[in-house]
Amino acid sequence: MTLAKRIIPCLDIKNGRTVKGVNFVNLRDAGDPVEFGKAYSEQGADELVFLDITATLEKRKTLSELAKKVASNLNIPFTIGGGISSIKDAETLLESGADKISINSAAYRNPSLIDEIAKRFGSQFLVIAIDAKKMENDWIVHLSGGKIPTSTTLLDWSREVTQRGAGEILFTSMNHDGTKGGFACEIMAKVSQSVSIPIIASGGAGSSEDFYDVFTKGKADAGLAASIFHFGEIGIADLKGYLKEKGISVRI
Amino acid sequence: MKISIINYNAGNVQSVLFAMKRLGIKANLTDNIEEIQKSDKVIFPGVGEASSTMAFLKDKKLDSVIINLKQPVLGICLGMQLMCAYSEENETPCLGIFPSKVRKFLFTDPKSKVPHMGWNLIQDLKGDIFDESLEGAFTYFVHGFYVEKNEFTTATCDYIIPFSAAIQKENFYATQFHPEKSGSVGERILTNFLTI
Incomplete structure (x- = not known):
């Protein structure tokens, strides 16, 4: 099998700047999104995710401007997410050059949006982001940046979004996000094995070993992280070199 | 040199323009028949989805225009699949430039997710858009259907089964992967196409 495991830096965007919070709070400014994106592309990032965490009425416009800027400057695929809630939003972003969009809460609140977007723009265009938290024995889906718990389990929701036409799932473990203590490999493997579409693992990356674990034990197709890349704790080229040495297929 | 990118109701034609x-x-994104016919190179x-896209092309009379182009034409992803005879995606008769069939990837093993998404190797390269330096290079794929290997195959990728990563016949070139999203490797392939 030669399909490479993907390394995806995630850039949280607020007011046009890159930020990253720890457990969704305490945001730190980490720079210009396009410059960051370019640097990552040159270092060997396989894809980029831009998550806009501003919540203004002008959102659609700022997202489309961001998509246009990124698309014209980068030669690797990228996803844009954050507050996308309608077919119109999706269309605007497609026309601005986004390769994929990521939808989280809006898809849960209106699941037929998944069917509609997949039908109109193709499954490849749609990443469903899921934030989940382990509560007692179940992994429960949370909405609105992790603030609102639902009554749905991660596995049930993963299966449903797959059936409705999602092209990929971006799973963030709220228990692990920002801890740098490793990904949620056990539940990650369960999600990966219960759906037919690729899974991007997010939340908890702290070292190169964590990526090795999530690709092997966690059976993830891609690993996503933010701060460890932004603050230079792990270089993407070094990470890929490490993974290759350990027998993981990566693009170098 | 005049380059036309065929503008139709498909996803992300913008990204080729940006590339x-x-x-x-300077390339033109256009569905104007005359403009397409007058170009030195055409990108498709x-x-x-295959059936709605074929219906759109027929409606705009772009189907017969594409088939009859004499200048180098590069089909990408769905563009490549539509250049074939038939697609299993909603049982769609396509343009028939290549006699090949487009088949659906069957999901049988959790290790091989469908769609085939991400960076994979292209091998056994031949034809004008490739050169030696590209043998075994990673390119970016996103697709749930594939073109079977055939006499026109100029690059092979192995995912679930070996399939055509690229095909070429006379002035028609096509890649299943996205050169416009495949980093410097993709840029080299696009440059090779532009210098044919």
């Missing part, structure tokens, strides 16, 4: 700009090439990009 051309990065290479310093796209992601999307």
Whole structure:
């Protein structure tokens, strides 16, 4: 099998700047999104995710401007997410050059949006982001940046979004996000094995070993992280070199 | 040099236009028949669904225009699949430039997710858009259907089964992967196409 495991830096965007919070709070400014994106592309990032965490009425416009800027400057695929809630939003972003969009809460609140977007723009265009938290024995889906718990389990929701036409799932473990203590490999493997579409693992990356674990034990197709890349704790080229040495297929 | 990118109801035709700009090439995104016919090179990009896209091309009379082009034409992803005879995606008769069939990837093993998404190797390269330096290079794929290997195959990728990563016949070139999203490797392939 030669399909490479993907390394995806995630850039949280607020007011046009890159930020990253720890457990969704305490945001730190980490720079210009396009410059960051370019640097990552040159270092060997396989894809980029831009998550806009501003919540203004002008959102659609700022997202489309961001998509246009990124698309014209980068030669690797990228996803844009954050507050996308309608077919119109999706269309605007497609026309601005986004390769994929990521939808989280809006898809849960209106699941037929998944069917509609997949039908109109193709499954490849749609990443469903899921934030989940382990509560007692179940992994429960949370909405609105992790603030609102639902009554749905991660596995049930993963299966449903797959059936409705999602092209990929971006799973963030709220228990692990920002801890740098490793990904949620056990539940990650369960999600990966219960759906037919690729899974991007997010939340908890702290070292190169964590990526090795999530690709092997966690059976993830891609690993996503933010701060460890932004603050230079792990270089993407070094990470890929490490993974290759350990027998993981990566693009170098 | 005049480059036309065929504009139709497919996903992300913009990204090819942006890729051309990065290479310093001015290209036109157009569905104007005369403009397409007068171009030195034509790119037929796209992601999307086969039957609705074929219906759209027929409606705009672009189907017969594409088939009869004599200049180098590059089909990308869905563009490549539509250049074939038939697609299993909603049982769609396609343009028939290549006699090949487009088949659906069957999901049988959790290790091989469908769609085939991400960076994979292209091998056994031949034809004008490739050169030796590209043998075994990673390119970016996103697709749930594939073109079977056939006499026109100029690059092979192995995912679930070996399939055509690229095909070429006379002035028609096509890649299943997205050169416009495949980093410097993709830029080299696009440049090779532009210098045919």
